[in-house]
Amino acid sequence: MAAVSASLEVRALSVGYGPVRALRAISVEVPAGAVVAVLGGNGAGKSTLLRAISRTLPFHRGAVSAGTVAFDGRPLDGMSPAQVVAAGVVQVPEGRQVFARMSVADNLRAGALGARGGRKEGAAALARVHELFPVLADRARQRAGLLSGGEQQMLALGRALMARPKLLLLDEPSLGLAPMMAARIAATITEINSRGTSVLLVEQNAALALRLASSAYVLDVGEVALSGPADVLAASDEVRRRYLGVVDETAAADVPRARTEAPALSRWPA
Ligand SMILES: Nc1ncnc2c1ncn2[C@@H]1O[C@H](COP(=O)(O)OP(=O)(O)OP(=O)(O)O)[C@@H](O)[C@H]1O
Ligand SMILES: [Mg+2]
Structure with a gap:
């Protein structure tokens, strides 16, 4: 079988914020x-x-101290944030960060600034965003700050899609959303991916993330603690205990495994 070339390759990346070391030589592939x-x-x-x-670390007073990031074989190191967007890598930041005082339509227009292609491609991208999120067409003239949290997440995703990304970087898209809305966003991520966009999905909601992803990395104080296929990680004791909210089974350690056939999964109360 021919090897599929990795589209995003992060190699031995170390990052600090002043004296704070936030990442220590981590490697990640998408x-x-x-x-x-x-x-x-x-x-x-x-x-x-x-x-x-x-390449938005400087806005947070952070800096890469070692390692490399490449997309489709091109190094992103040294690029400006706008050049990274033009290369096809678009981030939806933590906490949505929509422009609250601007209209929904203007937020989407802002997403298209610096995108590849011309007017025709821009119109097609807008039609696609409206097809995925009809509410953004209905509320086009409304101020973005008046949208609900879930609608703002849709707008943040829509704005990123206006740049026609090859790779989407999503920072906790389900955070603070009711389960129904989180499920809706998850389904949309799958839909976006099915049209060929790769996704690097950061989530504290491990159950949701492991359902969507084919592989996953577990970060622990700046290092990769575990990585592998999503289904294998979802079945691992450590992930189940620490990230899927599985009750500690050590008290029942002498109960043979075969007798605990029903998965001992528990959920946070709704
Ligand atoms: N702007 C900053 N200045 C100084 N330290 C920072 C800054 N941003 C993050 N850090 C530190 O870097 C480390 C990693 O933070 P980061 O925000 O990447 O974590 P995270 O996994 O996204 O957490 P969360 O789930 O809370 O969003 C933490 O120790 C944090 O305190
Ligand atoms: Mg975070």
Whole structure:
């Protein structure tokens, strides 16, 4: 079988914010067309990884101290954030960051600035965004700050899609959303991916992320603690206990495994 060339390659990347070392020599790959998840608790370095890829670290007073990032074989190191967007890599930042005082339509227009292609491609991208999120067409003239949290996440995704990304970097798209809205966003991510856009998905909602992704990385204080196929990680004891909210089974350690056939999964109360 011919090897598929990895579209995003992060190699031995180290990042610091002044004296704070946020990432230590981490390597991550997103093969062309894949959805790859990055899991990890607060402060693990998930957002830092996305900022390093999108070259937006300086806005947070951070800097890469070692390592490389390449997309489709081209180094992104040294590019400006706008050049990274032009190369096809577009980030949806943590907390949506829509332009609250601007209209929905103007937020989408802003997403198209610096995108590849001309007017025709821009119109097609807008039609596509409206098809995915009809509410953004209905509310085109409304101020973005008046949208609900879920609608703002749709707008943030829509704005990123206006740049016609080859790779989307998503920072906790389900954060703060009701389960129904999180499921809706998840379905949209799958739909976007099915049209050929690769996705690097940062999530604290490990259950959701592992359902969407083909492979995943678990970050722990700036290092890759675990990585592998999403289904293998979802079945691993460590991931189940630490990230999927599975109750500690050590008290029942002498109960043979075969007797605990029903998966001992529990959920946070709704
Ligand atoms: N602008 C900053 N200045 C200084 N330290 C920072 C800054 N941003 C992040 N850090 C530190 O870098 C480390 C990684 O932070 P990061 O925001 O990447 O984590 P995260 O995995 O995205 O966490 P969360 O799930 O809470 O969003 C943490 O120790 C954090 O305190
Ligand atoms: Mg974060």
